[in-house]
Amino acid sequence: MPLSDFQVVIGLEVHAQLLTRSKIFCGCSTAFGAQPNAHTCPVCLGLPGVLPSLNRRVVEFAVRTGLALGCTVKKKSIWARKNYFYPDLPKGYQISQYELPVCEGGSVPFALEGKERTVRLTRIHMEEDAGKNLHDVSPDGSSGVDLNRAGVPLLEIVSEPDIRSVDEAIEYLKSLRAILVYLGVNDGNLEEGSFRCDANVSVMRKGAAAFGTRCEIKNMNSFRFLRQAVEYEARRQVEIVEPGGKVLQETRLFDPARGETRSMRSKEEAHDYRYFPEPDLPPLVVDDALVEEIRRTLPELPRARAARYQRELGLSAYDAGLLTADKAVAEFFDSTLSYHGKGPEAAKRVANWLNGEVAKLANETGLEAGAWKLTPERLAAILDLVGSGTIGGPGAKAVLDEVFRSGADPGEVVERRGLAQVSDEGAIEAAVDRVLAANASEVEKYRGGRKNLIGFFVGQVMKETRGKAHPGVVNALLQKKLGG
C-alpha cells in the first residue's frame, strides 16, 4: 500500500515569547543577547523564599491574542506548577496553566492554494520560559546555565489535530505568526526561538474513522525543518503501520543534520509533571471591563487589512495577501502610498513594485522589511521619477537596486549614473534615422506587411540610446518614419 493511501494528521503547539519589557514574575529585562545571567534576580533565579508577582501586561497580551483568534476568554483561570528537574529550570517547576487556561476555543484562518481554511484552537495559556544550558563553556568541560530567558513570558497556543498536510501546517503557522506580529505581542522570529513550534503527528489510512497513535516532534526552528521533520515522520509511521506494525507514542527530536526524527523518550519514560494549582498565585480574574478595553483597541489583522486593500484600493486578492502577510511590508506599503498618492492606480503600481522587484531584492539579501535601507519615501521618489518620465523601467530597476542596497537618494543615483531618460525628439530622431539606415532590409519587410518588426526597431533604438530614450517618443517617431 503506497504512501498516498495514508492521511497525515497534524496538531501544532506554538510557544510564542511575549514582547513585554519585563519578565512574567519579576522586573528583570526580557532583552535578548545579554551576557549570561545579566538579566536575573532572586525571583527568576529561584532563590529560597521568593514569590512570583504577576506582570499584568502578560495577561493583556494573552487576552489580546485570544480576542483576535476568536477564543473564549475565561473570567477565571488558574496557574499551575509543572514539576520536573532540569538545570535550566531554577525552581524545579514551571509556572504554567493547566486545567483552566486563560483562553479556550478560537481558530486560525489562512488561505491554502487559494482556498480559505481554518484550524481550530484547543486553548491558549500563559507560562514562563526556562533558561538555557550552555555546554563546553568552561575549560574543565563542565556546563553552565544562563537564566536570562528564565521567566520570559510565553503564550502556548495549541491547535486541534485539524491539519492534514505539511503545506497546511506551514500556512497555519505563517498566518498565526502574522497575527501575533500584527498584535504586537510577538516578534515572529523562529531562528532566535521567540516563535517555536512542536508538532503532534500521526497517520491513518484514508477514510479511517480513528486517528493513529501520535508522536510529538520537537526542535524545528524553521519552516524548512518543520517540512523535513513532518515528512520524515509521516513516512516513518506509514512504514510501521503499512505492514501491520504499531506506532509507539513518544516524544521525538528532529535532527536537522540528518533530516530525521529520533526517539527522545517513550510514553513510559514520559515525565509525570505532577501538575497542581500554584499556591503562590491567586486565581487569575479577567474582568469584563479589561476584555472590552482590549477589544476596543485591537489592531487591524492581516486578513482584514487584505480585504480592505481589495475593497478600497482595488488590489487583487493575491497582491493584497502578499502585502499583508508581513506587518512591516503592509506598513511600508501604506506609508509609500502616503507619499506617492492613494488612488487605485498608484496602489497597483506600489503593490507591483513591492511584491515584485522589492520582494526579489529582500529575498536576495535576506533582509526583513524592518531592516531595509529602502524607505517608503525613497520608493515613492523612484516611482515619481518613472511617472514624470525621468527614468524608464530599466533605469528604475537599476535605481531601486542601488537604493535598496545603499539607502542612497534616488535623484542622486539617477544623476550620478546618467540614467535620466532622453525625451528630446531631436536626439532620438537621430538615433531612429541611424537604426533605419542600418537596417534597410528590415524596413523593406516592415513596409511589406511584417508589422511585428516594430518591436525590433524599438529595441535597436533603445540599444542605440543605452536604454535612456523615452519609449513613447521612440514609438511615435518610428511610426511616422516607417509610414504608419
Added chain:
Amino acid sequence: MTPRAESPLDLTIQELGRRLAAKELSSVEVTGAALRRIEATDGKLGAFLRVMPEEARAAAKASDARRARGDALSPLDGVPVGLKDIFLTEGVETTCGSRILEGFVPPYDATVVERLRAAGAVVVGKLNMDEFAMGSSNENSAFKPCHNPWDLARTPGGSSGGSAAAVAARQVFGALGTDTGGSIREPAAFCGVVGVKPTYGRVSRYGVIAFASSLDQVGPLGRSVWDAAVQLRHVAGHDPRDMTSSTRPVPDYLEGLEGGANGLRIGVPREWFQGGVEAGVEKVVRGALATYERLGAKLVEVSLPHSRYGVAAYYLLAPAEASSNLARYDGVRFGLRARDAKGLREMYGETRERGFGPEPKRRIMLGTYALSAGYYDAYYLRAQKVRTLIRRDFDRAFEACDVVAGPVAPTVAFKLGEKVDDPLQMYLADIFTITCNLAALPGLSVPAGLHPEERLPVGLQLLGRPFDEATLFRAARALEREIGALPAPAGI
C-alpha cells in the same frame, strides 16, 4: 545565675519600651544583656543557630541615637528580637535548619525582616527549627536539638522551637516564627509564651523559605499578648511581592486590647473534648473556659465534624506542596552540591541524599506520590475538598460564636526522643492546630496555666474569623489579665 528580679530581660516589650523611652535603659544595655544571656544559656538550650553580636550591637547603638534625638521608630525600637532561621537575612547565613542550605548567604531580606528593621527592632540572631519547618519538636533540626527552658529533657515543640524557647528563656523579648500546621502555637504552648498564627495572607511570605505555600504563615511570639500584638502590627500588611498577601488595612491591635471578655461568645467544639486530650491539660483548658464565663463570656457548643479529617488532609496537601517547593534545592545554584558526583543525575541524587534529613525526604516522597498521575484525584483533590468542608464547618460555627476555644496540643511538652521514631505520633501532636491552617483562619496560643502535676505550661488555643486577629488578642488579654503571668521557666 544572677538574681532574676533585677534583670531587664524579664521585662515585657511593653515595659521595656517605657523604660527605653524614659531613658532608664538603653538598647545597648539590654542588647548586651541579651547577648550575655544567650552566651550563658544557649549551650544548654540550643535555641540559636547563629548569633549576630556585631550587627545587634550596631543596631542597638543606632536605636539609642534615634531615641536621643527623639526619633524612635516604634515601640519595637531598640528591642532585641530573634528570627526563626526560615527568614532570609541579607548577608547572614540562612539554613532553614537544613544541611542543604549550609553556607547559603541570602542577597536580600525577607519582607518581615525589612519591616522589623524599619521599626527599629534589634535582630540578635537566627533561631533553631525543625528542618524546613517540618516537625513538632525541633528534633528535626539538622544541626542540634533545642530544649524546653521549663525542663531541658523536654522538647520546646516545633517547628518554631527555637523561637518559643528563646522568648521563654529571656534570651530575646520577642521572635518571629512560621506556622504551617501549628508550628508557632504548639511551641508557644509548650514553652508558656503567646504565639500567633495570623490569617493566611495577613503577613507577607516573601523571603520566607516555603514549606507548604498555601498553609505557611508568619507570626510573632512574645511573653505577653501585648508583645505579640505589637510585633504583628509591625510586620503585617500587604506586600506587592506576595500576591497572596491581603490588601486589607492592618488595624491597631493594641487599641481594643483591654476590652475584656464580657459578652464574648466562645465556641467550644464538641469534637475537641471527646477524649484524646490528656486529663491535666484538659483540666487547665476547662479552667480557662470557666474563667471566661466568670468574666461574662458565653460558652457555646459548636461542631466541627470534619476536623477529624484534618490531619489526613494536611499530610497530603502539605507534603504535596513541599515536594514541589523543595525541588529548587538541586545543587545547581546555591547551597550544598555533591561536587564529587559524576553527571547531572548523580549530582541531583547525591546532593539531595546528603542535604535533606529523614523528615523532608519522607514528605517529599509522600507529596510526590500524592501528586502522581493516577493518584492526584484520590489524594490531592480529595484533600482539597476536605479543606473546603473544614472551612465550612468554621463558617457555620462562627455564626454562633466570636472565637473558637480549645486545647493547643493533647499534652504538655513531651520528652526529647519520645516520639522521634514514630512519625505518626509526632503528626498527631498537631491534631488541634492543623484545621486552623487548612481553613486559613487566625489562631493564637495563650498560656492558660501550669499542668497540675507536671508543672509545665498549658496553652489555650483561640481561633477567630478571617482577619479578626483583634478579637483573638482582646480575648487572650482578658485571660492573661485574670490569671497573671506565668513564672519564669525554672529549667534554665
